[in-house]
Amino acid sequence: MTIQSSAIASRRGRIARMSAGALCLLSAILLQAGCAKEPPASTDGTVNSAARVEQFAKLPDWSGVWHLVGSPALLEREDAPAFVPGTRNHPPYTPEWEAQYVKDLVNAEHQGDPNYPDQITDTHTLYCAAGMPHVMAGPWEYQFIAMPEATTIVVDKETRFIPTDGRQYPPEDSMWPILRGWSNGHWEGDTLVIETINVKEGLWGDFTPVKFSSKAKYVERIRSIGPNMIENQVTITDPVALTRPWTWTKRYERLAAGTWPAEPEVCGNPEDRNPIVDGKLQVVLPGDR
Amino acid sequence: MKFVTKKLAMAAAALGILLAGAPVLGHHSFAPFDMSASMTIKGVVKEFQWNNPHVWIQVMVKGDSGPAVEWSVEATSPAGLNKKGWKPGSLKAGDTVVIEAHPLRDGRRGASLISATLPDGTVLKN
Numbered sequence: 001m002t003i004q005s006s007a008i009a010s011r012r013g014r015i016a017r018m019s020a021g022a023l024c025l026l027s028a029i030l031l032q033a034g035c036a037k038e039p040p041a042s043t044d045g046t047v048n049s050a051a052r053v054e055q056f057a058k059l060p061d062w063s064g065v066w067h068l069v070g071s072p073a074l075l076e077r078e079d080a081p082a083f084v085p086g087t088r089n090h091p092p093y094t095p096e097w098e099a100q101y102v103k104d105l106v107n108a109e110h111q112g113d114p115n116y117p118d119q120i121t122d123t124h125t126l127y128c129a130a131g132m133p134h135v136m137a138g139p140w141e142y143q144f145i146a147m148p149e150a151t152t153i154v155v156d157k158e159t160r161f162i163p164t165d166g167r168q169y170p171p172e173d174s175m176w177p178i179l180r181g182w183s184n185g186h187w188e189g190d191t192l193v194i195e196t197i198n199v200k201e202g203l204w205g206d207f208t209p210v211k212f213s214s215k216a217k218y219v220e221r222i223r224s225i226g227p228n229m230i231e232n233q234v235t236i237t238d239p240v241a242l243t244r245p246w247t248w249t250k251r252y253e254r255l256a257a258g259t260w261p262a263e264p265e266v267c268g269n270p271e272d273r274n275p276i277v278d279g280k281l282q283v284v285l286p287g288d289r
Numbered sequence: 290m291k292f293v294t295k296k297l298a299m300a301a302a303a304l305g306i307l308l309a310g311a312p313v314l315g316h317h318s319f320a321p322f323d324m325s326a327s328m329t330i331k332g333v334v335k336e337f338q339w340n341n342p343h344v345w346i347q348v349m350v351k352g353d354s355g356p357a358v359e360w361s362v363e364a365t366s367p368a369g370l371n372k373k374g375w376k377p378g379s380l381k382a383g384d385t386v387v388i389e390a391h392p393l394r395d396g397r398r399g400a401s402l403i404s405a406t407l408p409d410g411t412v413l414k415n
Contacts, residue, residue, distance in 0.1 A: 265342040
């Protein structure tokens with residue numbers, strides 16, 4: 001390259017950078033004015049736009065590893081114990097769902113009991129995943145990875161994807177009930193508001209056989225209530241199972257800086273000595289192999 | 290069996306507190322085990338299986354007569370145990386160990402770990 005062609009190339013580069021900068025500034029102005037529909041994401045895959053960096057700066061600092069505070073049961077009282085005889089959750093069930101719940105309370109306590117024919121098996125045992133809403137109330141570690149376009153919540157080996165870029169749910173014929181459901185979110189100030197629908201029916205946790213229908217809608221309001229404490233207020237409406245919305249709250253505490261996330265549990269691998277056979281948990285001893 | 294001491298009637302409420310307060314639990318329910326009873330298993334480690342999703346301790350226990358019999362003791366995940374101070378090398382084959390555990394309901398020689406006393410006297414919990 002000659003000195004002259006190098007100078008021309010240099011000028012072209014400056015013009016290109018200035019144009020890009022002007023476009024970026026224009027995009028930022030449009031976004032600030034609420035005119036642009038595009039998310040404030042970088043489009044070249046290599047450099048964060050100024051608008052995106054600005055959006056990042058507004059997000060709460062939820063870095064690090066967190067753990068659940070209080071009971072893993074879905075109870076209105078955060079410190080309530082689970083499966084203590086005489087205590088139970090009180091979701092506002094319809095009579096039909098209440099009757100089933102009362103049966104499940106007994107059957108759940110006998111899960112894994114080979115001598116009890118009506119035992120039932122909880123979701124985490126069956127799927128090695130808790131699903132919604134139980135995944136947000138488990139004795140596991142949590143990571144809340146907040147980005148301008150989406151937040152990803154990692155819970156042990158489960159992940160939840162929550163877009164916050166204003167997108168719509170997929171078409172109805174492209175959604176089906178799944179363990180984590182289909183979540184869509186937005187920010188209200190410092191609060192991440194998540195709506196989740198299409199959760200597989202009948203999921204329940206180790207700690208309570210509370211179940212919901214696939215028509216349930218879960219609205220979570222997640223926010224910082226201190227430098228190292230996150231609160232998640234969960235309201236469940238279920239036109240099939242509940243007579244009114246049911247709300248409970250969980251908190252997560254940030255572990256010490258530098259904490260390594262625990263190795264996730266993996267089930268169903270050759271070393272797993274608790275296979276599920278005919279929907280029931282087995283305990284394999286050496287003589288059984 | 291001499292090596293098994295069944296302590297009856299641990300308060301059911303205590304079980305609830307145990308479950309509710311447990312920071313780490315396995316991927317499955319512990320209902321196959323009688324969590325209201327506990328037993329002591331004293332023997333020699335045959336194998337320490339530091340595997341996901343659950344750690345197992347295989348222990349050979351001598352009875353009053355006849356050959357030693359093998360007990361299987363299930364613990365929580367490696368990550369869960371590690372948080373309680375366990376390491377992959379906490380036990381090895383040949384170590385003498387004393388284990389407190391909840392027995393299987395079905396009477397087979399299996400149990401769910403409560404705590405273990407290592408050869409150096411260290412007590413580690415599940």
